[in-house]
Amino acid sequence: MIDIKINDELELTDDKFLMIAGPCSVESEEQILGVARDLKKIGVNVLRGGTFKPRTQPESFQGLGEEGLKLLARAREETGMAIITEVMDEENLPLVEEYADIIQIGSRNSQNFSLLKAVSKYNKPVLLKRGFGNTIDELIGSSKYLALGGNKKIMLVERGIRTFETSTRFTLDVSAVPVLHEKTEYPVLIDPSHPAGINRYVEPLAMAGTAAGADGLIIEVHPNPKEALSDAAQQLTVPEFMELYDKIKRITEITRKNII
Template sequence: MLIVMKRGHTEAELEEVVREIEKVGYRPHVSRGVETTLVGAIGRGPTPELMEHFRALPGVAEVIPISKPYKLASLEVQPFPTVLEFPTGKTGGGHVLIAAGPCGVESREQTLKAARYVKAHGAGMLRGGAFKPRTSPYAFQGLGLEGLKILAEARRETGLPVVTEVLAPEQVELVAEYADALQIGARNAQNFALLQAVGEVKKPVLLKRGMSMTLEEFLMSAEYILSRGNMQVILVERGIRTFEKTTRFTLDVSAVPVLKSFTHLPVWVDPSHPAGKREWVIPLALAGLAAGADGLIVETHPEPEKALSDAAQQLHEHEFAELMQKAKRLLEALDKTLSAPVLG
């Protein structure tokens, strides 16, 4: 249920409401707006008697049942956009952040070179996989701990925050030690033990949509993370599996505005995986931004033809530079702010 506080309520009244929520076994979530304070009481469906109990508390204006199965992700609980802040800028609420880098961390030289040029062209975050979930057990699986150390070195040199994928609950603590944000890939989007584990850490989580997930299922996966106390979740549309075989996946551009009508969480687009070929990445990226995405996560490699994974879809440096120039012009037209590192 959602408890709407009266305008001009006291802190003592708010604290009493929170205590009463906890007393009946619910979890409180306070959202402070400019004029209104909302308190979500997250738990089983409330009885009419319980709702009346909360209506009678001092400082309470109204008590409303939450209709959505995803509670903490819902705009009902927080009617204004979540804005996440990184050292290089913000995402959400009109701020756009672009993460870029190689699909996999293959070597120190390759990763540092990519980090330098993505920063130079305006990316606000470095992406790179240290642990790689591959369809084939014989394909490149990533460098593991060595890859994490290389990413950390790239962060020290460039100042770019780092996002990298975590594959299992037992890896969360290790990856969180090196990364600024944790990525949950499409194959793990309904790995509930992993979602709960990343919900326990105080690091932003990029949650990619599973290739066969509905949007409600996607939001319920986000709810697993939110329900453990980590409210720093970014939803990433990365393409779904359809009957079309020309592209690797089908980018569901409509998911961006639809999700933003359901949730306060930032919504990003991954144009690389649905494209499957680098010549289609830029148009898909721009389509995602035009649809309202709060960020992009893009694959780029100093020598894509030599990449050990996703070689066909990783952008050359000049192509990434082209994407960034077009994105800047588009975002200006949309009256949005591109978060970018300070060069120096």
């Protein structure tokens, strides 16, 4: 597996397990700083938070844009956490790259090849989510676009695919973990929040992905999910995440990985 240097403090290697957590969207200074402090105390070193949000309905909350990026930077300055946020288009790529330690490519942009080629010109870690209608080979093809500029600091994420099953938001393809490990040299993370769609399913999906050999998790955590402006139903509270973190820690002891 390729080693991914995130910043001066963090490096994802074969014996490490990367825990990424934070709210779906950056909503306010109080919200993002509060949850960042809580997550740092638990042991999380990478904070997620959407600032440009790809929403199905135009009237839904679209994110705070640059103001959200500034709030993430403030959280990094206070806690020392690295920050990851999604880029949606080439226009905002330079702005996102200026602030983010890790650039996220969301599922809807997994095959936005012009964006992938633009991101490939930057030398920053990139987290690439599998599109919910994409095969594993199509995800690998997208990773090749990201590597065009020579940047191999790529993390692949299984976040559920759309199938005939409707009891969950998406169907988590746990088998993608060993298959991607076999076919690529990149770390493979699991996003249990989006396939779950409901917070009570997040824990078992996260545990299943970890046991399958994933190299990390990216989980949505909100100080008060009922008041969240996006993805309210699937976000964990801080106490719920703390309980999950302890369980994941026990599983990673079996898989011989240390949480970073």
